[in-house]
Amino acid sequence: MKMLFAVLAVGLLACGSKKSGDPGTGTGSASGTPAVQVELPSTLPQNPLPKLILADDPKRAEKVALGNALFFDKRLSGANDLSCYDCHKNEDGNGGHDPLAIGSGGKKLPRHSPVIWNVAYWNNAFYWDGRAKTLEDNVKGAWGGGNMGGAPGDAKPEEVVAALDKRAAELAAVAGYKKLFEAAYPGTPIKAEHAIGAISEYMRTMICNDTKFDRFAGGDKAALSDAEKRGLDVFMMPSKGNCLLCHTAPHFSAMGKEGGAYFNVGIGIKDAAGADLPADKVDIGRMKVSKTEADWAAFKVPSLRNVSKSAPYFHDGSVAKLEDAVKLMAGGGITNKNKFALLEDRKLSAAELSDLVAFLGALECPNKLDPPKDMP
Numbered sequence: 250m251k252m253l254f255a256v257l258a259v260g261l262l263a264c265g266s267k268k269s270g271d272p273g274t275g276t277g278s279a280s281g282t283p284a285v286q287v288e289l290p291s292t293l294p295q296n297p298l299p300k301l302i303l304a305d306d307p308k309r310a311e312k313v314a315l316g317n318a319l320f321f322d323k324r325l326s327g328a329n330d331l332s333c334y335d336c337h338k339n340e341d342g343n344g345g346h347d348p349l350a351i352g353s354g355g356k357k358l359p360r361h362s363p364v365i366w367n368v369a370y371w372n373n374a375f376y377w378d379g380r381a382k383t384l385e386d387n388v389k390g391a392w393g394g395g396n397m398g399g400a401p402g403d404a405k406p407e408e409v410v411a412a413l414d415k416r417a418a419e420l421a422a423v424a425g426y427k428k429l430f431e432a433a434y435p436g437t438p439i440k441a442e443h444a445i446g447a448i449s450e451y452m453r454t455m456i457c458n459d460t461k462f463d464r465f466a467g468g469d470k471a472a473l474s475d476a477e478k479r480g481l482d483v484f485m486m487p488s489k490g491n492c493l494l495c496h497t498a499p500h501f502s503a504m505g506k507e508g509g510a511y512f513n514v515g516i517g518i519k520d521a522a523g524a525d526l527p528a529d530k531v532d533i534g535r536m537k538v539s540k541t542e543a544d545w546a547a548f549k550v551p552s553l554r555n556v557s558k559s560a561p562y563f564h565d566g567s568v569a570k571l572e573d574a575v576k577l578m579a580g581g582g583i584t585n586k587n588k589f590a591l592l593e594d595r596k597l598s599a600a601e602l603s604d605l606v607a608f609l610g611a612l613e614c615p616n617k618l619d620p621p622k623d624m625p
């Protein structure tokens with residue numbers, strides 16, 4: 250049965266055609282044919298998070314220690330006012346606090362900060378539109394672009410690198426950092442790429458694999474409450490929430506698959522009164538990267554790990570409460586000219602919606618990020 254669910258999810262994503270046959274929920278059909286007993290997903294084994302496999306690096310621990318300090322250091326930013334952590338804080342589930350992020354120097358940014366747990370697993374697809382292929386490219390973008398303002402907004406690519414090289418060399422000259430850089434990159438003149446490499450290695454330690462769901466998947470059947478188990482069933486069953494179609498377990502995201510997957514669910518297209526926003530006010534999302542019309546206003550499928558802590562929601566932070574975000578998704582998103590056809594109103598009951606929210610709470614990561622004991 251587990252195979253069947255997997256095949257259905259992959260098949261639907263791959264062909265993008267009409268909804269496939271529905272295995273039902275375990276009750277008999279209205280026509281009086283005998284009940285087909287279908288096993289509920291909560292009674293079946295669940296996929297645990299695979300172990301992260303990284304290439305050998307004898308200096309990994311030293312790079313992680315350096316990256317940890319840099320991640321928490323406001324001196325990385327253009328105006329010395331923001332650290333990476335400032336937009337990815339523990340109390341926000343390590344996603345953002347402001348609906349739309351506010352960058353160094355008070356610069357307004359177009360998108361909401363996503364949760365950054367398990368980014369080490371993302372497969373050639375970072376950011377809401379997947380424009381960065383590697384974590385290193387992502388970190389370079391975060392540092393050199395508007396988030397951290399490491400380079401002036403109008404800088405050309407080579408000027409960005411020069412500005413970041415300069416900042417890295419300045420930091421490497423600070424007494425506390427000198428030791429850390431020397432340990433991670435012995436005998437190397439320090440450039441931006443070294444700071445970027447260290448932050449990326451630190452980010453690869455941000456592993457969320459001990460949620461209640463993970464313990465359940467690992468065999469501890471008591472790890473989920475009854476409501477959470479019912480919510481898991483609603484989440485996974487094609488006849489119910491069908492959330493698994495896009496939020497694939499165990500990442501509860503599509504970014505673990507090569508290149509990621511992007512869908513238009515209708516966010517950021519209409520104003521509060523339900524009227525279409527002018528075309529130039531719509532963030533076209535993935536289309537900017539892929540240049541294909543089919544990707545107009547499509548965004549990545551975000552991970553739902555830590556989602557109960559990471560309000561507000563969606564790429565524009567437009568929904569404040571998890572209950573409302575779940576209702577919106579289960580209701581089939583917001584209708585618009587390019588909405589993904591398979592995203593339909595699931596017609597869930599209030600009890601099923603509440604169970605779904607309970608299940609999402611079981612994806613809460615027990616982890617948090619801390620600065621090193623001796624910040625340079």
Ligand code: HEC
Pocket residue numbers: 320331332333334335336337345350351352353358360361362363364365368371374375376377378387388391392395396397448452
């Ligand atoms: C001003 C707030 C802000 C700061 C500071 C900031 N970020 Fe972010 N971060 C964001 C926003 C907003 C996005 C999404 C941008 C987009 O998709 O276009 C993001 C996205 C990311 C992602 C992509 C996650 C994914 O799932 O694809 C990573 C990784 C990340 N940031 C790491 C960092 C690092 C490392 C730093 C420091 C060098 C940093 N951030 C600094 C706001 C911030």
Ligand code: HEC
Pocket residue numbers: 484490491492493494495496511512513514515516547548549550551552553556559561562563564565571574575578579589591592595605
């Ligand atoms: C067609 C694919 C698809 C399906 C099916 C789907 N989602 Fe999503 N989900 C997305 C995409 C894409 C986004 C981000 C949209 C955006 O921000 O523009 C998203 C965002 C979310 C968010 C906000 C997360 C955050 O961090 O901002 C929640 C919560 C969510 N979905 C829950 C669900 C639930 C619950 C279901 C099942 C009822 C579901 N989704 C079904 C694609 C899907």
